Amino acid sequence: MPRTLEFNYAKALEQATRLFWKLGYAGTSLRPLLKAMGIGEGSFYNKLKSMDAAYLECLKHYNATVGQRRGKALFSAPTGQAGVRALFKEILNCLDNPHAPSKVCLMAASVTGEVLAEPRLKKFIVQEISKMSEAMIARLKADQQAGLLPPDFDAATVVPIIITYIQGQWRMALISYNRAQFEKQVDVFLTGLGL
C-alpha cells in the first residue's frame, strides 16, 4: 500500500557510519550527515526518527561489519590464547588501514560522557562490551580446562585487563602509532598475563 523507499538505505547507513566515525558523535551535525547520506530531512526523520537513533543504527551497522571481523578473529583461532593474539592482530590491521575514517574504533570512540549520557546508547555499548568480554572469558576457561593454561589462571580478572588495554590502545594510536612498537608492547603485555 505505501510508497517504496527511494534511496538505498544500506548505502546511506554506511555513509552515515563513516561520517560519525570520522567526526564523532558530538562533532557530527545534521546537515553534513544528510549530505553524506544523499537524502533530505524528510527521508531522514521518516526512517531514522532522530540523530540519537541514527547513531545507534550506525553502531549496530559497525558491529555487524567491522566488529564481526574481530569476533571471528577471536573465535576461529584454534585456541582462546591464539584467538586473543589474533584479535590484537586484527586491531593492528584496523590501525594500519589508511581508508578508515578514523583510527579509533567507532565503539571505543563512543566510550565518552556525551555518548554514554544517552541511556539507549549506553545500554547498547555496555551490552556489546560485556558480550565480547564474556565470550573471551569462556574461550580462555575452555583452554584452561583443556590443560592449555595453568589451573591458577584467572580469566575473569585477565579479560577485563585486556579489554581495558584495548581501550587504551585506540586512544594512544591517536597520539602516535607505530606498528612495530605496538606489536612489541602487545606481546610483552600478553606474555606478562600468561598468554
Added chain:
Amino acid sequence: MPRTLEFNYAKALEQATRLFWKLGYAGTSLRPLLKAMGIGEGSFYNKLKSMDAAYLECLKHYNATVGQRRGKALFSAPTGQAGVRALFKEILNCLDNPHAPSKVCLMAASVTGEVLAEPRLKKFIVQEISKMSEAMIARLKADQQAGLLPPDFDAATVVPIIITYIQGQWRMALISYNRAQFEKQVDVFLTGLGL
C-alpha cells in the same frame, strides 16, 4: 596605567576547568561557560582570546593541580616500582572522589579526534604525556641500575604499556567502576609486567 582586572581570574579559571571537565571540550558552549566563570563576553575575550585558548589554560590549570598530585605520587615513593603503584592508587582515589566533575581525567578525556584536531592543544597533550612517560622510564631504569629490577627489564617498552592501560582505565570507569576489582586488575597487570 591600565584598569585592573575586576574578577578573580584564578577562581574563574577553576570554575571553567570544572565545567570543561564535566561537559567535555565539544560539549561546553560559551554562554554556560561564562555563567560558570561569573563574567561576561567582554572580560572573557579580553583575557582568554578564544574558547580553544581557554581550554588550553584549563588543561594547564588541571595539570598544575590534579596532575601534580600524580607526579608527586610517582616521585615521592622510595623506588620507581613503588612509585608506579602509588600512581595507580592516586588514580583510583580520583575515581572514588564523588566531588569530581567527571570520572575521567581531563587530560585523558582530551585524547579525542576533536581536541587533537587543534594543533596547539595536541602539542600540549602530547608533550605532557611524553613528559610523564619519560619520567617514569627514568625512575624504573634507576631501579634497574640499583639492582631492584632484573637486567632484562625493558622500561622503554613497559612504560608505554602502563600509559596505555591507564588511558583504558579512565574509559572503562565510565562504563562501570568497582574499586576492589580495579585494584585486583592493577595488581595482576603490574605483577605480570614484573613490577
Added chain:
DNA sequence: TTCATTGTGTAGCAGTCGCGACAATATACC
C-alpha cells in the same frame, strides 16, 4: 586635570543547530 590604556557590559552579527509542518508525489490494494 588630562590623557592614554585597559577592563567590562551590551547588543548583535552571520551562521548553524535539530527538528517539524506541509504539500507534492509515488505506490498498492480495492
Added chain:
DNA sequence: GGTATATTGTCGCGACTGCTACACAATGAA
C-alpha cells in the same frame, strides 16, 4: 480509476553557536 498510505523535498521555526564592535568605566602617569 479511486483511494488510502507512505516517502520525498522545501521551507522555516526558535534557539543557540563563537565572536566582535562599541560605548563606557576605571586606572595610573604626566
